[in-house]
Amino acid sequence: MNLSDKHAPFPVRRILYLQKAEVLEQQKAQVAEQLGAALPEASTTFAGSAAEVPKGASFDAVIAPTLPWLPEALARLADYRWIHFLSAGVEKIWAMDFDKTRPLMTKSSGVHGAPMSEYAIGAMLYFTKQFGRFHDQSRRAEWQRTWLDELTGKQLTVLGLGHIGQSLARRAKAFDMQVAGTLKHLRPVEQVDRVVALEEIGRELARTDFLVCCLPLTDETHGLVDAELLSNLKLGAVLIDISRGGVVKGDAVIQALDAGILKGAALDVFEQQPLPADSPLWKRDDVLITPHVSGTTPHYLERAIDNFIKNYNAKNQEGMFVTPVSVMKKY
The missing domain is CATH 3.40.50.720 (NAD(P)-binding Rossmann-like Domain)
Incomplete structure (x- = not known):
């Protein structure tokens, strides 16, 4: 044949x-x-x-x-x-x-479209509704109320509008969020308000509330999410990494958290897996760590x-x- x-x-x-x-x-x-x-x-x-x-x-x-x-x-x-x-x-x-x-x-x-986009939505809600704080309070039988934020009107920026990114965009629109994202070859994407090239992402980062990384690990994307990229984010943004270990630089995440650029980070993949027990990421209250399970x-x-x-x-x-x-x- x-x-x-x-x-x-x-x-x-x-x-x-x-x-x-x-x-x-x-x-x-x-x-x-x-x-x-x-x-x-x-x-x-x-x-x-x-x-x-x-x-x-x-x-x-x-x-x-x-x-x-x-x-x-x-x-x-x-x-x-x-x-x-x-x-x-x-x-x-x-x-x-x-x-x-x-x-x-x-x-x-x-x-991976459904499970990983659900993970990202869950991570956004985790920080927006302060579930980590309330979990800790409940362990101490502590009743301490606070005003909570909401996802409505917030901007989600997706690095990589593949199957996962597009699935996430559809779900984010159910929360009335603004959605921007990157594609290598620009074209309109359903439920995405603005599609830009990765090289032009700076303007979107400046108004981003949630940055979700869904990129594959390639020569082009290795170490892409570094201190310089994160420095362009709107103050108080949240990073969610469901890409491949190596796209996001762990030390850059810590720097951005310490500087107040990031309010929090949900990390499912890491440059070294399993994440070493002595990693400073384990000890942070502003980081949600999961053991590479977002696609399960x-x-x-x-x-x-x-x-x-x-x-x-x-x-x-x-x-x-x-x-x-x-x-x-x-x-």
């Missing part, structure tokens, strides 16, 4: 599903049921390690997370045409030793497999995948 012919049929009869052994047993039944219902003519082989991959076998599609042993597993195969990753972020694959130009590759874009959801696997199915249908009906991994972005 000529895979470059976009109108050629793309049958999937044999699927290889890879997963960590301790997770595989929990997922087998759901994966088999979901794939069986959508692709009844396909058979699925499961492997919890590279050694379990049938040597010399050929598969139409491989479904896998970005496992460290993925290259070893692929090397055992005689042929495979398509890899679908169970994650939306695939940064790890570029350092892996397998040919990224030979197979077609797709990712599970959009699976009981619906993750279902959505990721559904993403595979949508890609399969789109390839056969329209001739192209809906969530491709662009090799050209790296090579």
Whole structure:
């Protein structure tokens, strides 16, 4: 088959599903049921390690997370045409030793939209309604009232209007917030009042009440949220980091908190994970720390497999995948 012919049929009869052994047993039944219902003519082989991959076998599609042993597993195969990753972020694959130009590759874009945007809304409410303060007071059986603020009319600025950022914008509009955000290629985005280039974000930062970072970790974004960027924020803003560890510089966050630029920060990812026990971030009352959980959801696997199915249908009906991994972005 000529895979470059976009109108050629793309049958999937044999699927290889890879997963960590301790997770595989929990997922087998759901994966088999979901794939069986959508692709009844396909058979699925499961492997919890590279050694379990049938040597010399050929598969139409491989479904896998970005496992460290993925290259070893692929090397055992005689042929495979398509890899679908169970994650939306695939940064790890570029350092892996397998040919990224030979197979077609797709990712599970959009699976994080609901949980991560809900996390960001929760973090905004946490600081706006002072839940941390009231939690501490309740432990002391202390009745101390105070006037609370609200989200209505506040500005949310989103660094990265991808699936997560757009999902967050829709939810923020339910609170009557103003929404601005960045895109690499400018275009109108539903529920976003102003879309700007990252290089032009300064004007929006000056009126930002909540800055949410949803950017992937790339050469361009590494260390992007630094002391200089944060210094442009409106005084008393709140930073929420649900990106990838390394986009936001931890020492810059501490500086901005000490200077009063930031009123608070909700941090789900860090430059070093787990966050070291001696990090000064742990001891701050103005920081909400969570252990990289903003994207977790009981619906993750279902959505990721559904993403595979949508890609399969789109390839056969329209001739192209809906969530491709662009090799050209790296090579």
